[in-house]
Amino acid sequence: MNPLLEVEQLTGGYSRQKPVLHDISFTVHPGEMIGLIGLNGAGKSTTIKHILGLMKPHSGTVRLSGIQLEDNAGAYRRTYAYVPETPLLYEELTVKEHLEMAAMAYGLSPTDFEGRAPQLLEQFQMTAYANRLSAHLSKGMKQKVMIMSAFLVQPSLYIIDEPFLGLDPLGIRSLLELMASVKRSGAAILISSHILSTIERYGDRYVVLHNGRLKAYGDVDALRLQAKLPGGSLDDVFCTLVTQDGGHP
Incomplete structure (x- = not known):
């Protein structure tokens, strides 16, 4: 199955002299939920802005259903719906x-x-x-x-940024039920959230960004393998990944 969203070797940011993102690559396929996770300042919002077409890559490409923004802006933008954090x-x-x-x-x-x-x-x-x-x-x-x-x-791709902030418990439940429903219908979801315990229950794969670079990418088992935490929760695995090699979060 062809990917719905393709981010390929994306480098970008607000200044060409000091890019925020460095060579980021991942895909999102129909019927799956991808968690975009990272610490504050890791590059999650910048990645989303490039996907939305609000920022132009310094290098690399972003495609939705095989289309780049400059090829057909109308068709590109009709592919997704965006729920911002604010x-x-x-x-x-x-x-x-x-x-x-x-x-x-x-x-x-x-x-x-x-x-x-x-x-x-x-x-x-x-x-x-x-x-x-x-x-x-x-x-x-x-x-x-x-x-x-x-x-x-009902777009092909839902891009959702920190959706749980401010929602009451019933609202959170309704959103989770909707996300599960649209996944079953074949739509894709790219969700950025710090509430890792929630997206672990619903996500298929995860993009871990750290300091603007791709730290890890794959399902929970792949991340556990990289973090050397067999059986660890996504929260524990994430914390280990971003503090590996004696580095600071």
Whole structure:
């Protein structure tokens, strides 16, 4: 099966004189969840920005369904939906209007919208707030709007950055159930999170970044082998990997 996302020898950052990322390579295939993990400053957000097309690589390539951004920007961007760590909403739009805007941006039919939106609102306990302006929502509610907008349009790839921050326990459960569901349907998920115990239960493979470089890549067993921690949790394995060779986190 061809990869949905290909990151190949990616070097990039804000300055060519001082790149943040150095020769990063990994793939994401349909139907799998990849955890992008690393300490603060490891390069996770910079990697995501390159995938989103917000930053141009210094060298290397990023492809979605075999397409580079410069080949067909519209087709490239329709492949994914992005849930940022900090929710970004229009204060004068209601919850439902944000969902309608996402549907229009991705060309979702009115029939599909009417079939999916009420279900998502109920799943995230947001039905009663459908007509509330986003300016009057809590941070957790705003995060739910971002998540619902992404899952409404059902892209091939979900790029999700620290989604659990601010969510209540029911919201976290709803998100995890949705991620498991879209994986079964053949969609792919790239998720960045510090809550390793949670993504260990749902992830297939992991990209471990450290100081802008690929420290480890593979499933939990492959990471355990590299860390020399047979049977270790992802949390323990990660901490060992980023402190190996006497280095500092």
